Amino acid sequence: MDLIARSERFPQPGETFIGTSFAQHPGGKAANQAIASAKTGARTAVIGKVGRDAFGKTLTQFLKQNGVQLKYVQQTDEAPTGVAQIVVADSGENAIVVVPGANGQLTVEDVTNVPVADGDIVLGQLEVPRVCIEALFARARNAGAITILNPSPAQHCPREFLGLADYLIANENEYEYYIGEKVDFSAADAVLDAAPKLRTHAEQAIIVTLGARGLVALSGEERIVIPGHSVKAVDTTGAGDTFAGAFAARLAAGDTLKPALAYANAAAAISVQRPGAGSSIPSADEVNGLLASK
Numbered sequence: 607m608d609l610i611a612r613s614e615r616f617p618q619p620g621e622t623f624i625g626t627s628f629a630q631h632p633g634g635k636a637a638n639q640a641i642a643s644a645k646t647g648a649r650t651a652v653i654g655k656v657g658r659d660a661f662g663k664t665l666t667q668f669l670k671q672n673g674v675q676l677k678y679v680q681q682t683d684e685a686p687t688g689v690a691q692i693v694v695a696d697s698g699e700n701a702i703v704v705v706p707g708a709n710g711q712l713t714v715e716d717v718t719n720v721p722v723a724d725g726d727i728v729l730g731q732l733e734v735p736r737v738c739i740e741a742l743f744a745r746a747r748n749a750g751a752i753t754i755l756n757p758s759p760a761q762h763c764p765r766e767f768l769g770l771a772d773y774l775i776a777n778e779n780e781y782e783y784y785i786g787e788k789v790d791f792s793a794a795d796a797v798l799d800a801a802p803k804l805r806t807h808a809e810q811a812i813i814v815t816l817g818a819r820g821l822v823a824l825s826g827e828e829r830i831v832i833p834g835h836s837v838k839a840v841d842t843t844g845a846g847d848t849f850a851g852a853f854a855a856r857l858a859a860g861d862t863l864k865p866a867l868a869y870a871n872a873a874a875a876i877s878v879q880r881p882g883a884g885s886s887i888p889s890a891d892e893v894n895g896l897l898a899s900k
Contacts, residue, residue: 607661608633610692631882632668635731638844642851644673646890648858651675655708661687698839717742724750729854731756743770756850769806775813794831835875844883849874872896
């Protein structure tokens, strides 16, 4: 559950700052990504855990209402439902502290019974224990499924683990964390020049989202640059998740890399114009409408 305080700016360390509003919205990276995938046309299930509490009930209802299958969502008495404390500044930028709660109770055994078939898309992130993603991705690759990793929140990951992903999606902060150096994000070539330092094998595609500037991607020798859309950002929370879920949905629909990225970029541009994370995710009709207008 996202607990969102809006304020003119971010408070400084040790400072108490008066905010302008508070709201709570269903969120969580996997939930947001699954909703984005479902709303943009893919048959989608989410794997995870919630606590046996009011937040857990609200979240599962919200997922169901948005067309996400819940067969692999479990309740646990061992921890409360995960929450994210979010501050959103008037600029639309956000700062987030995630408390995983029930997400941290997910086990390898919980993912071993999830069927994965040739042609499936398996999308993962790091708000659950990494060993669970590792086990699921290894099974997925053996089955011929496509694997997408959004390695967020950024944390130490062995290169062998990152190598299980066919596609790696990182934002600016995550990208610098994983390559271990500063990058000039104002220059697309500079961003792309650094991508081989993150890529673990020649077939792996590296995708770097750049907020209002759009995105760049390196796939083999192909360099892709897709500019951002000119919109007024209200809340960027969940924009990266919207991008990842919509990208997965378009790969599932048979799109090649560049059109799938352009579609995901448009979906994220719509999402930042609305408050909240899961509640800001657009439908396929909305994304198609934006692309048609361009």
